[in-house]
Amino acid sequence: MGTGHPADVLQRALAGAGVRGGEVIVPSYGTLEVAEAVRQAGGVPVFADIDADTFCVDPAAVEAAVTARTQAVVPVHQFGHRADMVRIGRLAERRGLFVAEHEVQRTSSVETAMRQANAAYLIQRLTDVVTPRVHPGAGHTFLQFVVRVPGNGRPDRDAFARTLRARGVRCRVPVQTPVHRMPLFRRDVWLPETERAADECLALPVDAGMTRRELQRVVSACNALGGLLQPA
Template sequence: MGQELPADVLQHALTSAGVRPGDEVIVPSYGTSEVVQAVRRAGGLPVYVDIDPDTFCIDPAAVDVAVTSRTAAVVPVHQFGHRAEMTRITELAERRGLLLVPHAVQQSSSAETVKRQANAAFLTQRLSDVITPRVAPGTEHTFLQYVVRVPGNGRPDRDAFARTLRSKGVRCQVPVQTPVHRMPPFRRDVWLPETERAADECLSLPVEAGMTRRELQRVASACNALGGLLQPA
């Protein structure tokens, strides 16, 4: 996993790669607006595509469908510490003649990363009433965020779950409140069902490297205690 590029650096990377004003650039909507800002500053037209529901990263199949004669590039964003499916995206870019502009600078694993991964594994083994993160085979996940799905009826149940956890002293946050394609400055009339579902269901739980096993168990116990309150739709 690597360090995400700031918008101005990504803008330079896009223009250096060959993106010109009016070119379409395929990006995910699930995440921050920095990528879209960089595309716009480079003169490109952002084209939003859906995510893979397991990894929350850009879906290579959706990228393939979105390519037009005006498409110049794709930005595969690594999400929450999970790498995008770079083998398929690289093959697709080569086959369709697209520029591939990474959104991160590669870095080696650190002791902090290893500890986060261990903490994530601990939670995954103990959580019983949320859908825990899935890691694609052969792909690294550094767990910059530990993102679960809360079963139930979408955003109302997820938000109620989060409020209850916070009342018990468990730090948690909604990782993506509003997909970029629904933000007023970047709005587009597109239907991205997996993106919308993730925005309604996902919650980030703490797995920082400095957490103790006792603290992690407290998180798991608080979540599991709510399982009977929220039934799947």
């Protein structure tokens, strides 16, 4: 879509597509900047639910959100996992919608390869959290390594995070509040996968410069906190 800050590029693309006054379908699970770019372009953000595995907007939820006023859809490549552009592209072609892909950040090929190697190490060794799932052919650059801690709700995830930090492991909640619950964009809509991800998800360190010892520290700290997961 061009160069510049991703949100500015997105706003220009939507404005150029003439979305003023029309609805633009976006995910609520993610950053505020996507909905804000839609608003700045003169559009009305409509929030769709996410896919439980990828955290990207669910094509089925996008289709369900389409109305006569829908003009565009913004698939966000969440945490480095690509959205399902094939299904979204087919839907957009069928319904005459403009598609504006959005990626929050990009990394060099070398950094991406190192992150992917670190992520593979963590996925293989972590046992008491739900590790990222990559859909076949989608690709994942692991800008963030987001796991689920699906105990009995948010307190378990937050207690897990506090204990990790006390043991020297950097971690953060990637999305504290879905955008559809923020005052500026509050909508009376139920997005179950979005709400569940907001309660369960935690981003663990996967930086390209991490050493094997640092990765092992993450694994040891997480695996020592077993017992928070519900039975399969």
